[in-house]
Amino acid sequence: MASADHDAALAGGDRVYRHATGTRLWHWTTVVTFVIMLMSGLMIFNAHPRLYWGQYGANPDPAWMEIGNEGPRGYLRVGELELTTTGVLGVVDTRAGERTARAFPWWATIPSGYNLARARLWHLTFAWVLAVGMAAYLIATIFGRHRRDLLPTRGEARPGHIWQDIKDHARLRFPKGEAAARYNILQKLAYLAVLLVLFPGMILTGLTMSPNLNAKLPVLLDLFGGRQSARSLHFIFAFGLVGFVVIHLVMVVLAGPVNEIRSMLTGWFRLPREKDT
Amino acid sequence: MSRVLTRRRLITGLGYTAIAGTVGGLAVSPSFRDLVLKGGETLAYNTHRLVGRDALVREYSEAEMSPDFRTNGNTTGATPAWEAARDTGFADWELEVSGLVENPARFGLDALRAMPARTQITRHDCVEGWSAIGKWTGVPLSEVLDRVTPKPNARYVVFRCADRFGLSLYYESIDMIDAYHPQTILAYGMNDADLQIGHGAPIRLRVERQLGYKNAKFIMKIELVESLAGIGGGKGGFWEDRGYEWYAGI
Structure with missing residues (x-):
């Protein structure tokens, strides 16, 4: 089997085994779980669409972020900044087409109607899948070969190299041939941010919202500065992940969606050919 | 290949x-x-029952309390017995404790106040997502249970309340682990005053390791049972009968 790392004879058009079985199974499990977590999470947010900093926070207290409505006008307010978002946030249509005061619209939530009880069942069941999968993947990565795929090399970590990679990405000039067998530096940094910051942050802030786990692990309250701060960060991390997914999907499309998706299904990736210039 | x-x-x-x-x-x-x-x-x-089942929730300082602790759910009792008791300032209100106990008993507010008291500043987390920190004073539920002696087959403590949504009276239930938890109290005081009607007078449950809806207000009767089937919709509480989790520690 061709090892992508150590075979300098690779060239465009060659097939390399790029994604191990565990990585691929984890990827697709996470795709399903993330969609469920995000959409059920947005429904839970609909029950109280205000965010606070600190230990407490409720309707009489100042919210740093709020999705609400003034009569038929929906708005999103962040700090002092307020945007009218009628039809998208705050005042939206139900699935049946009726205008209603609700933060996120039906198509963004699980269940599609307002149902906090049901949304919590989805969220708090699939949280186990996400957390167990994440923990298994992180442990396997840290102690296995996959670590080498993700950690930047000394050469890649140079500011000059990173800047060059930013310019290449901005020009949509992607690695070809042998260089495409590896993750590039921006890819590595994005994956590391997701694996080491956003997902762990998501899971830990989620645990911090549990009153029972507060009793067992009060350190969580200190780590995030209180339950309501943890709830705010949970939301921020979630949208960090949404941002990652959007960029990730754009890059898949730009880099050749058939080859990319096939490689995440079968493991085998065909190196893009160098252009004859 | x-x-x-x-x-x-x-x-x-x-x-x-x-x-x-x-x-x-x-x-x-x-x-x-x-x-x-x-x-x-x-x-x-x-x-949660396997690991750290006796852990205590954080108790906050007075400086960390919510300036305004909102009410929610029902803000008044609605049964004739509760209304009659309210009209006497709850002087003739009595808590009935019965079911799987050796010595069923009734306790007036003065009797509850005469038992060892506990005051705690804790955070109340609503299932909707908001939190408020308040100071609660009351009698540990364990003190009341000790006086009636639960039978060995008692597995749940059921709280029968005087507030109602539509035709359904509110009720809640917890297991014996939470019932004997030191911070589980029947609160008759809040923020250094008598518990207000909006917050569940004359007494409400504080079960600090679970969400707000478990903290039943306007309690009239406590019943120890072996099974939750046959009570209300059979799921152990008003909201549980409507799809919410019975265990609300998350």
């Missing part, structure tokens, strides 16, 4: 089949969906 079945292909194939089967099952089968969605509560309850 050859078409032989390698171990890698077998694992991958089985893995994809499991993922696709789960997604398909969730999409098309309501009974499969309900079965899977029960998993989170079962896992959470058992894990």
Whole structure:
């Protein structure tokens, strides 16, 4: 089997085994779980669409972020900044087409109607899948070969190299041939941010919202500065992940969606050919 | 590549089949969906009872209290017995404690106040997402239970309340572990005053390791039972009968 790392004879058009079985199974499990977590999470947010900093926070207290409505006008307010978002946030249509005061619209939530009880069942069941999968993947990565795929090399970590990679990405000039067998530096940094910051942050802030786990692990309250701060960060991390997914999907499309998706299904990736210039 | 079945292909194939089967099952089968969605509560309850079952919640300082502790749910009792008691300033209100106990008893407010008291500044977390910190004074539920002596087969403590949504009277239930937890109290005072009607006078439950809806207000009767079946909708509480988790520690 061709090892992508150590075979300098690779060239465009060659097939390399790029994604191990565990990585691929984890990827697709996470795709399903993330969609469920995000959409059920947005429904839970609909029950109280205000965010606070600190230990407490409720309707009489100042919210740093709020999705609400003034009569038929929906708005999103962040700090002092307020945007009218009628039809998208705050005042939206139900699935049946009726205008209603609700933060996120039906198509963004699980269940599609307002149902906090049901949304919590989805969220708090699939949280186990996400957390167990994440923990298994992180442990396997840290102690296995996959670590080498993700950690930047000394050469890649140079500011000059990173800047060059930013310019290449901005020009949509992607690695070809042998260089495409590896993750590039921006890819590595994005994956590391997701694996080491956003997902762990998501899971830990989620645990911090549990009153029972507060009793067992009060350190969580200190780590995030209180339950309501943890709830705010949970939301921020979630949208960090949404941002990652959007960029990730754009890059898949730009880099050749058939080859990319096939490689995440079968493991085998065909190196893009160098252009004859 | 050859078409032989390698171990890698077998694992991958089985893995994809499991993922696709789960997604398909969730999409098309309501009974499969309900079965899977029960998993989170079962896992959470058992894990929480396995590890650190006696842990105490954080108690805050007076400086950390919410300046304005909002009310929610029902803000008044609604039964004739509660209304009659309210009209006497709860002077003739009595808490009935019965069910699977050796010595069923009734306690007036003065009797509860004469028992050892506990004051705690804790955070109240609503299932909707908001939190408020308040100071609660009351009698530990364990003190009351000690006076009636639960029978060995008592597994749950059920709280019968005087508030109602529509025709349904509010009720709640907790297990014996939470019932004997030192911070589980029947609060008759809040923020250095008598418990106000909006917050559940004359007494409400504080079960600090669970969400707001478990903290029943306007309590009239405490009943020890072996099973929750046959009470209300059978799920252990007003909101539980409407789809919310019985174990609300998350």
